[in-house]
Amino acid sequence: MEKPVITATQRLAVPGPSPEMEALRRTELRRYKALATGLLLIAAVIFFGCRWWEAQGHTGAWVGFVRAAAEAGMVGGLADWFAVTALFRYPLGLKIPHTAIIRRKKDQVGEALSGFVGENFLNAELITEKVSKAEVPERIAKWLVEPDNAEKVSREVGKFVANAVNALDPKDAEAVIRASLIDKLSKPEWGPPLGRVLQKLADGGQIEPLVDQFVAWMHKKALTSEDFITRVLDDRAPIWAPRFVNELVGDRVYRELITWTAAVNADKNHEARHAIRRFINQFIDDLQHDPTMIARVEEIKTDIMNSSAVHDAAGTLWNSARDGLISAARDDQSVLRRKIVELSMTWGEKLQTDDELRYSVDQRITGAAAFLADNYADEVTSIISETIERWDADEASDKIELMVGKDLQYIRLNGTIVGALAGLAIYTVSYLLFTISPL
Template identity: 30%
Template sequence: MTELAAASDISPADAVRALGLARMRAIATGLLGLMALVFVAASLLQRHWPAFAYVRAFGEAGMVGACADWFAVTALFRRPFGLPIPHTGIIPRNKARIGEALGGFIADNFLTERVLEEKLRQLEVARWGGDWLRRPKNARRLAERLAGAAPKLLSSLPPGAVGDLLGSAALAVARATPAGPAASKVLAALWSEGRAQPLFERALDWLGDYLASHEEAIRTQVSEHSYSWLPKWVDRILADKLIHGLVQTLGEMRDPQHPWRRELAARVEDYIARLGADPDLQARAEAYKLRLLADASLRGQVAEVWSGLETRVGTELTENPADLAGPLERAILALGNWLAGDAQAQAQLNARARQLVSGVIAPRRRQIGVFVAQVVASWDARSVVDKLELQVGRDLQYIRINGTLVGGLVGVIIFAAARALGLD
């Protein structure tokens, strides 16, 4: 087994390859030993049985073939027996050139715009991603990893970085979103199907409670603003009538069919429709939005809110990182189901992926090739040898085995031919 296989950080796949390489080495070396035994035994037996000369020739030629192929295979990765034999240790002596060739091969055959776009069209990245994300096992594993990495990521960022990023993103989205149509959609969603009615009834309850708790203040205001010649007991009666009338009106407005309530609904619906279609009203809404976003006090309040959220989220994640896994898993599953079922979204995301490839990866394929070459060149010679030998060493041991058997057969043929021609 190679030194790499003995390393503590070897991957499971490399461990399997190392065991396979060690096994094939043992078989090839054992076959060489077997040829040596055949040669010795046949040499002794041919004294009594001349036919064993053919077996002796097979063993002799098999040993030669086994030794020659062992030398050839070993010379690829290192110097046999550590001797400075010319043209040995080919891979470690040429690792820089191998890295350049590998980088150029990847750049020219895998990272061209045509190849990448064709492969992306075949893969259907968005649909594949949706199918992968909506599998509960994948969503759970991804959520757990993201939740585990979140505290470390947040702690590594400068203070306020997340808040600044989210705040800037929110302001950018707000500036780019037309205020009128967006407000129209939000209000329509809140108002439709009676979603706003509980809020309206809650407001009626709040007004009723307010009147009940401020009756004396209302009587005082009525008395101060009535005619000075009216007696105080008249002011009190007027105030009680006013309070009673207001409370009774509020109670009546709890009925969805109350005329005032129906009129209010009609006005709200008309305003929502105008927000989505009236250019003048949309222009006023847009101007108000821009003034609001330009307000320094608002920006300060937003930054303060984001900062508080960042601190709270960071503390919660540090103390209870597993609490984030559940919501993340549900969000990932929802995202996967949306991607898998929305053909239009798939087409848009696939188009964006192809644009990304065309605009970012393909134009920089040469730099990527150079990066690959630099990575290979930065490896030490032992690392290069170990990595390549684990990948192809097992197959190269078959060369030794084949060389032993083929060499033996060729040796027999040559020996038989020499005898037939009277050359021995």
């Protein structure tokens, strides 16, 4: 597959240091270039000075030694100047083959660099070994047991939770609540499940306290019903009936009523209690098996589910849950934040003391690292080659020279000095062999 052509507008600016640091590096680079060039010029001046001295007819063995050293130093310095310059630009502007290497071979350098990183740094075997030797679980455990670090975990988790909740679209959250809760409540029939729940409660004896509460409530109401009974009798009695007769009848009815409710309240086996139990059991059975009762409950369910309160319930639930979560996430003294601190320190202590847990965590970490290396190394290393490919060639060459040019100037210095020493040594050997007469 052919690579897409990078246009000029798609070129990326080469990242670099701050303007102040870049200016400092350029000053240092110029200084070291001037030093290397100055040493080369000194060698050239010495060489031509020696040649001029010899051309004047002066003799002396020392001239040959100095001239040879200067000549070799000059040649070495020129050769290394050419080599260093050829990395970044054309020497003297001459387009000599195999020069301006970084500018012309930028993309190939990026591919080679990405391949080198992938083969030597992002292979599963090497990463697994390094991760295993790093003892990550031990370091995590040691870090987590510190209270200040546990507080940091709580703080960062709180920030994440608050930001995540704020980032959620309320409409999406309401849709999830409606689909997972409200819509599911409206699908099944309510009668049979409700009947089965009540049946289990009745079989377990949990309905009996309700009977007791109902009977006690009925007796309390009876105790306060004297005026009500009298008023009802007054409204229902004939006009010609004397008032004292109504009061006597009302008092009689009241006394009979409270006597009966007191008896029902005191006697667990009272017939009225049995009637209430039979009514409840029949109601439970009708909820499960009577089509009329089931249909009636479904009508009630439909009215409830179509009500505005239920329709707005998703938004209300989400607003309440969102506000509660955000408040708890931001409050460092909330139950949520305190629980995160407690869990962080507890988990750190377990990692320190539980060998199996520590081994399991280590295996998971190394396994995850190996998986990422096996499956995503190419994607990671491709970032290197693709990024370098998008760099402007001239700017990339300039930035790279700015980073390493100072050290490369030492090559020029060494070339001049080593060349001079080599030239001196070679001339000395030849002088000893061919100039000094043997004894």
